[in-house]
Amino acid sequence: MFQRLQALLIGAIIAFTLTGAGGASAQAVFEYSPNGYGVTINDGGYLARVSVTVPTTISAIAQQSNATSSVNVKFIVRNQTNGTNMYVSQPKVFGADASGVYTFKQSDVFSNITLQPGVVYSIGIISEGLQSVRYLTGPVPAQNDIAMTGTVFVSSYAAPMVVGSGSEKFSLRLIGPAAPAPAPIPTLSEWALILLGVLLAGGAALTLHRRRTA
Template identity: 35%
Template sequence: MQKILKIAALLIGMAVSAAASPVMAQVLPYSLANTDPTLPTYHFDSGQPCSIHTTGGPYYYRLVTATVSTAGVYTFVDNFTPGDASLGVYSGAFNAATPATNCVATVDDNQNVTLSAGIYTFVLASFSTAETSTYQYTITGPAAVVFSAPAPVPTMSEWAMILFGLLLVGGAAVMIQRRRLA
């Protein structure tokens, strides 16, 4: 009987440890320079859904796309290396002119944020006016968050080259069609 109880306790322990979600932690380092875009008169304080603090400015920022595969509570810790940072978490796109749109949470220092599985835009910003430095967040949660830089938006000269290339291809197609008919 004792042997059966030990085996049952061992099996229950294994089932509980297998069901517990692992905690994943990763570091998100970034640097801000005076060539980065600026938030005109606001930065982020801690809050969920959002706490956008309007004062001073400008504040440099950088965008990072984050993919969350597992819903749950994620802990964001500002590592202060050496500057003070703030972070906005957006579901979908970020528009600097309308900072409350798509905002899920804002982080200054440390904050627990509940995230659903999906793709987010992290707005990594300085906390002090016109501060350029190196910053770092440690993000801990039920699964790893995958980071990537957002796809660049073509400039006007790049759009002109794309249009020119399409016109050349269209012109070549017309020339080939005329030669076939002749």
């Protein structure tokens, strides 16, 4: 009888066993959001010049702006050193911002891009509508081996083309890929622990009973 009860309790414990696996979300590896001047742009935009000292992988980007009405935005990652676009997104629609309110417009997640040392990248957004982008002229401290050295101007939304550079430091956010989830760790729920306690207590009582009858 006890053996049958023991088997049932063990089965119940297994049924209540939970697998603990915490997910991990993507994190910003670089963020600069000045509260200084604002420059108005239309049918173009300003990309931040970025360099890294160690290989750095990104999977999304964002830039802070104030849009006076609903706008179409494209996101760009450009290898400025060799003049090639590594990523130009499809248009993404963002609603109008409240007057004087600057919000980060973020891209969809894209295939990982690894920024390499010794290369200058131009990263940011261009707009089909009217918006203002925040900037400052002072230095920006490096974060996670990533530095911002200035800007380039993109003249056309339809055919992105860099036409000039400057020393201003515009807002930017670089987002790394999500870290892999940790390996599952088998754990017991509260009810499983209670059943395990009952099982151990029953086993101890049966052992004592057998010793007394012996």
